[in-house]
Amino acid sequence: MSKNFVPILLLTFITITVWVAFQIFKIATSSTIPAPTQNQLERLDPTLDKNVLEDLEKSLK
Amino acid sequence: MPLVKQLAKQTIQLDAGDPVKKSYFGVLATLILLIVLIILIYPAVKHVTKLNKEISDARVTKATLETKLANLKRAKANLEEVGGNLSILDLAIPIGSDLTPYLQKIEVLAKKSKLKIIAVQFTNIPLSKPEAVESLKSQKLDYSVTVEGSFPNFRKFLAYLENFIRTSDVTIVDLAKNQDGDLQETVDVTSYYLGIKFAPTTTTPTKEDLEAIGE
Numbered sequence: 289m290s291k292n293f294v295p296i297l298l299l300t301f302i303t304i305t306v307w308v309a310f311q312i313f314k315i316a317t318s319s320t321i322p323a324p325t326q327n328q329l330e331r332l333d334p335t336l337d338k339n340v341l342e343d344l345e346k347s348l349k
Numbered sequence: 350m351p352l353v354k355q356l357a358k359q360t361i362q363l364d365a366g367d368p369v370k371k372s373y374f375g376v377l378a379t380l381i382l383l384i385v386l387i388i389l390i391y392p393a394v395k396h397v398t399k400l401n402k403e404i405s406d407a408r409v410t411k412a413t414l415e416t417k418l419a420n421l422k423r424a425k426a427n428l429e430e431v432g433g434n435l436s437i438l439d440l441a442i443p444i445g446s447d448l449t450p451y452l453q454k455i456e457v458l459a460k461k462s463k464l465k466i467i468a469v470q471f472t473n474i475p476l477s478k479p480e481a482v483e484s485l486k487s488q489k490l491d492y493s494v495t496v497e498g499s500f501p502n503f504r505k506f507l508a509y510l511e512n513f514i515r516t517s518d519v520t521i522v523d524l525a526k527n528q529d530g531d532l533q534e535t536v537d538v539t540s541y542y543l544g545i546k547f548a549p550t551t552t553t554p555t556k557e558d559l560e561a562i563g564e
Contacts, residue, residue, distance in 0.1 A: 291373055294373065294376055294377060297377060297380040297381065297384070298380060300380075300384060301383055301387075304384055304387050304388065308387055308391050311391075311395065312394060312398050315395060315398045315399050315402060316398050316401075316402055318402075319406060320399075320402055320403045321406050321410055328414070328417075329410065329413045329414065329417070331417075332417055332420045332421065333420070334420040334421070334422075334424040334427060335423075335427075336424075336430075338431070341431060341434050341437065344434075344437045344440075344441050344514060345434070345437060347512050347513070347514050348437065348440075348514055
């Protein structure tokens with residue numbers, strides 16, 4: 289009787305271990321930053337090419 | 350406590366009994382214990398992992414926001430510096446497609462180059478001016494113009510287009526003679542504007558929609 293329980297318990301143990309591992313992996317890899325904050329985090333390039341403005345001014349003349 | 354006593358009693362009984370049975374009981378007990386342990390520990394591990402993730406994400410957010418704040422300050426300084434030239438920028442890349450005045454200007458340029466416009470083709474271009482200023486991004490305006498006229502005049506037209514304030518990229522130029530022997534030039538142009546990304550509808554209109562359009 290006890291012998292029959294060993295593979296069942298072993299498989300249950302493996303299943304639970306793998307499930308827990310996947311859950312922890314999922315939590316560790318998914319971002320917790322909310323979508324509005326992610327929008328605010330979008331990169332902003334402050335450099336301004338003044339030569340382009342000069343070229344545009346020239347094309348107006 | 351009675352359960353512990355019972356287990357101890359059983360263990361004593363097994364000690365005296367079959368050694369194989371004893372070893373199986375040990376394995377079973379270990380497995381059950383491990384399963385119970387994992388189930389008990391799981392919420393705590395989950396919570397700690399979540400907290401660690403939130404802390405690391407918060408650090409990233411803080412660093413990125415600080416960088417953005419510094420960039421915004423630089424951008425503000427740049428804006429104050431070129432404040433007078435903003436109208437020129439608006440002419441080069443307007444808000445909204447501004448298609449009608451743009452096509453009128455193309456018509457003027459063609460007339461100035463003594464060319465006759467045969468056809469203008471464009472698709473999926475929003476004609477209305479966008480209101481949501483905060484989410485505007487650079488969008489492409491693709492169109493093609495077919496003109497009729499001599500090659501030197503066509504070159505003039507291209508030169509005018511190149512010097513035109515509104516940014517335009519000529520992607521394809523196609524020259525062909527029509528049945529009457531006149532030269533026809535087709536130019537594929539990409540211009541740019543600030544707008545919201547336009548998503549064309551793919552659904553087919555229903556009977557009610559067609560009736561509504563008919564009315």
